[in-house]
Amino acid sequence: MQFPANLFIVSSPSGAGKSSLIAALIKQYSAVHPMTVSVSHTTRAMRPGEVNGVHYHFVSNEEFEQMIKRDAFFEWARVFDHYYGTSRENIFKFLEKGTDVFLDIDWQGARQIRKLFPEARSVFILPPSLEELERRLRNRAQDSDEVIRGRMKKAVSEMVHYSEYDYVIVNDVFENSLEKLHSIVLAEQQKLSCQEIISSETLKKLLDESAA
């Protein structure tokens, strides 16, 4: 399936800077180049501070089950009493109108999406070093040493999957990493398969006239 926009899977261990990078990218560039983050659907109750359509799309059990029936999800799961899912419908709606979509998921989710939508491009964000990752995790929250150790261990077990991704960014200097992520987004739009849709009118005209 080809669209005039791309789906980007972005993964990283917590603390590598993925969320800040995606947020900065969208803030700085989405006026010129339409981009958005995919928001999951859930049936669990909204918590204080959460906003419908921002943190999740909060829907009823009936709505969710209807979406399952019409095959609206890339993937969904029932965790305890609640449903969670990534809506293919929503993502395709954005891609169709030329909006790039970012999917902030881990390497397991990335594997699933790649299988279901091989056109997705994937980017892995790495910290410049384990020391720096630990420093960022410690600065972010006043967690105990044990919690930090647990997070570091989890981060490290995630990082070994970097080699399953199309692109790798070592997030050392934030502004440089932002430029790299932006360049990936722009470059993917210049790929032949994408240009054959985005510039189809121009190409048709150039080649029609050339046949004449």
Next chain:
Amino acid sequence: MQFPANLFIVSSPSGAGKSSLIAALIKQYSAVHPMTVSVSHTTRAMRPGEVNGVHYHFVSNEEFEQMIKRDAFFEWARVFDHYYGTSRENIFKFLEKGTDVFLDIDWQGARQIRKLFPEARSVFILPPSLEELERRLRNRAQDSDEVIRGRMKKAVSEMVHYSEYDYVIVNDVFENSLEKLHSIVLAEQQKLSCQEIISSETLKKLLDESAA
């Protein structure tokens, strides 16, 4: 063969703006990101205004034949009494030290290079329309209508090969096209295969420690 830099094949019909784009890219960005244009070797005499190492590497028959013997060329040809060739040795020397190389060749040359070096990435530059291409060709030189017609015909026969390339840029607004070309160069450097060389130390450290 993997290098910490990339070889970019850039093709376009004459008048689409390829040479200006490559020149501007190198002028604006090569201080930060090392880039160069591949210069061919020839045995023909230097003409007035030509500079050795800029327009061609001017070498003797003996030197050229020695290069043939040691398999130094991607491709070479003898046209009338003179040799012309694209030095693989030179290109690899740049790639090894992390300098991206641009190869300004037509679709036939591009096909040859892709066969010999599949890691090469290729970009096709298209004009926004045939009217605009004709306008640019007329502005560039005071050629007769017949010469212009011939150039347009040739341009059109070249453009049908755009679909053999990895990337396509429709060169409408020069500054936008320059940004697109730059983004392709930056993005290719973030590709997994390239990062595994450029960031090998960082990756090794992150993963060695993670194994501990």
